[in-house]
Amino acid sequence: MTDAMRKKAVLLLSGGLDSTVASFVAAADHEPVVALGFDYGQKARRRELAAGYALARQLGCEHRTIFLPFFREFAQGALTENSQALPEPATADLDDPEKGKASAAAVWVPNRNGIFIAIGAAWAERLQADVLVVGFNAEEARTFPDNSADFVRSQNEALEWSTANGVQVLAPTIDWTKRDIVARAMAMDLPLELVWSCYEGEDEPCGRCESCKRFDRAVGAAEAEAWLAARRKRMKSR
Numbered sequence: 043m044t045d046a047m048r049k050k051a052v053l054l055l056s057g058g059l060d061s062t063v064a065s066f067v068a069a070a071d072h073e074p075v076v077a078l079g080f081d082y083g084q085k086a087r088r089r090e091l092a093a094g095y096a097l098a099r100q101l102g103c104e105h106r107t108i109f110l111p112f113f114r115e116f117a118q119g120a121l122t123e124n125s126q127a128l129p130e131p132a133t134a135d136l137d138d139p140e141k142g143k144a145s146a147a148a149v150w151v152p153n154r155n156g157i158f159i160a161i162g163a164a165w166a167e168r169l170q171a172d173v174l175v176v177g178f179n180a181e182e183a184r185t186f187p188d189n190s191a192d193f194v195r196s197q198n199e200a201l202e203w204s205t206a207n208g209v210q211v212l213a214p215t216i217d218w219t220k221r222d223i224v225a226r227a228m229a230m231d232l233p234l235e236l237v238w239s240c241y242e243g244e245d246e247p248c249g250r251c252e253s254c255k256r257f258d259r260a261v262g263a264a265e266a267e268a269w270l271a272a273r274r275k276r277m278k279s280r
Contacts, residue, residue: 050171051212053077053103054162057093058239059257060177060215063223065101066232067214068175074103075169078162082113082151083122086243093238100233108161113151121149121241128241130250133259142185145252149241155188159197159211166209173212181219181256191216220260228266235274 051072053065056079065074079094081087091107098105113122120126129145136142155176162174176194183190191213198210215223227234239257240247247254261267 048073049173050075050166050169051173051175052162052166052169052171053098053101053175054158054177055079055094055097055105056177057090057097057237058177058253059220059223059227059234059237059260060179060182061175062093062097062177062234062237063227063232064175064177064214065097066230067226068173068212069101072173072175072212074098074101074175075171076165077101077103077105078108078158078165079105080108080110080158080161082110082117082154084151084241084243085121085124085128086238086241089238089240089243093236096236097233100236110157113154117151117154119147119149119151121151128248128251131252131255133255136252136255136259137184139184146185149252155193156197160204163201163205163209163211167205167207170207171209172207173210175212175214177215178213179215179220179223180217183216220256221263224260224264224266228264228269233273233277234266234270235277 049072051068051074053074055061055065055077077094077098079091095105120128129148131141131145159174166174178189187193194211194213194216201209240254241251242248261270
């Protein structure tokens, strides 16, 4: 497909696994015009935004940071509050419904994805982009309802009314598990060495939070350890 035929896309690019793969998959048919990252006081904001910027360069589009200081007034969970420890579930507990709900509640930020989509859709309308790309997935939709296909459908219904050009949310990974997402990254040889999939914001991923546990489990299930290690080695040698 030629560039002239490709529709335009705004990317919600957190710098994590899901949004990264969703963005690259969508870029096959949609021209990325801007990637948006958000600073809402989250512990990992420095690392997430750096990852998003590096990935946007790979995608050939501008990266913009959206600052949301008002989140600090009501986002009081472990994702943003230094005084609250992040849940550290065992890998065996990741698929336990009750333990999953408890972990999700600890890091829940009120209407976060709804606000991100509203802001992203406004950018998309302004730039005459057709779609807003998000990195939702079936695995986390079990405990985070704002990752689900029903949520995307409801957002698209609302956007038909609230955007002049009918911007639609595109979620390429909506039906995939984390293992599926890593497998697609391997097949496309995507730069997963650039992603930041940790709720903490230290120099290295903590390896203990739910996001790290899901990422590590997916890499293991997809037998991607050697491939990812080789990509990381190449990046360090540049």
